[in-house]
Amino acid sequence: MNHWLMKSEPEAYSIGDLERDRITWWEGVRNYQARNNMVQMKVGDRVLFYHSNAKPPGVAGLARVVKEAYADHFARDASSKYFDPKSTEDNPRWQMVDVEFEAKFTDVVGLDRIKENESLADMVLVNNSRLSVQPVKKREFGIIAKMGGC
DNA sequence: GCCAACGTTGGC
DNA sequence: GCCAACGTTGGC
Numbered sequence A: 001m002n003h004w005l006m007k008s009e010p011e012a013y014s015i016g017d018l019e020r021d022r023i024t025w026w027e028g029v030r031n032y033q034a035r036n037n038m039v040q041m042k043v044g045d046r047v048l049f050y051h052s053n054a055k056p057p058g059v060a061g062l063a064r065v066v067k068e069a070y071a072d073h074f075a076r077d078a079s080s081k082y083f084d085p086k087s088t089e090d091n092p093r094w095q096m097v098d099v100e101f102e103a104k105f106t107d108v109v110g111l112d113r114i115k116e117n118e119s120l121a122d123m124v125l126v127n128n129s130r131l132s133v134q135p136v137k138k139r140e141f142g143i144i145a146k147m148g149g150c
Numbered sequence B, C: 001g002c003c004a005a006c007g008t009t010g011g012c
Helices: A015-021 A032-039 A111-116 A138-147
Strands: A003-008 A023-025 A046-051 A058-071 A095-110 A133-136
Touching (some): A015 A023, A015 A046, A015 A058, A032 A095, A032 A133, A058 A111, A095 A111, A133 A138
Parallel strands (some): A003 A046
Antiparallel strands (some): A058 A095
């Protein structure tokens, strides 16, 4: 089983939205590195749900993968903000997965606290802050889940 | 709102 | 294949 961190701007889609919906598809990833990470995901993998561009930024809860990568059809929808004219039926280019709500932290585990923790210094989050889908070590996942009360 | 870091595009 | 120009991300 692998562990991941996925970013969402809470104004667009928050952990509270996922708690309400229970399951959502993760459309709109338009970065190859993030996509390549998403394609690796297996059913049952665990996800840190990160609020970016938020006050405060940080991990807001937990989710799990319930459907492995499949074509992101929004890339072929000209009315979508995720439209990509280079995506074709034969070569969809972009993929998405489905994730299911697992837990909402009582308090967001802030990026400042993550940066303060020496055990988390190797996290991609701390070293390449732009990547929106990143691998997380099992240990790192455990530390953050615990900080969030899970 | 600023801007550093990074990714993508496209001319050559 | 290089790299300048440009666009985006996301913390501050």
